[in-house]
Amino acid sequence: MNISNVQMQTLQTLAKIDKLLKEGGTDRTKILSSTIWLKDMKDFAAMNEVWNEWVGGPEEQKGVRACVESRMARDAILVEIKVIAAV
Numbered sequence: 001m002n003i004s005n006v007q008m009q010t011l012q013t014l015a016k017i018d019k020l021l022k023e024g025g026t027d028r029t030k031i032l033s034s035t036i037w038l039k040d041m042k043d044f045a046a047m048n049e050v051w052n053e054w055v056g057g058p059e060e061q062k063g064v065r066a067c068v069e070s071r072m073a074r075d076a077i078l079v080e081i082k083v084i085a086a087v
Helices: 005-023 041-055
Strands: 031-038 064-069 079-085
Touching (some): 005 041, 005 079, 031 041, 041 064
Antiparallel strands (some): 031 079
C-alpha cells in the first residue's frame, strides 16, 4: 500500500493520542468527541481511511467528530487532531 504524507502524519498523531489516552487512564473506545484540522480538505479521504481503521470500523463507538480545513502553525503540518475521552 502506498501511504501519503497526510496518512503518515495521521498515523503518527493517532499513535501519540493512544499514548496520551493510556497515560490518562483511558483509551480510544471512550472517545466522546474529536476535532480534526486538515491543511487541505482534498486530503480528507486519505486521512479518513486511517481514522476509520483506528477507531475500529463502522460498528464501533466513535463519538462526535468534526473535521475542518485550517491554516497550520507550520507549513509541514498537514493534520492535527484533538480528542476528548471519558476516564
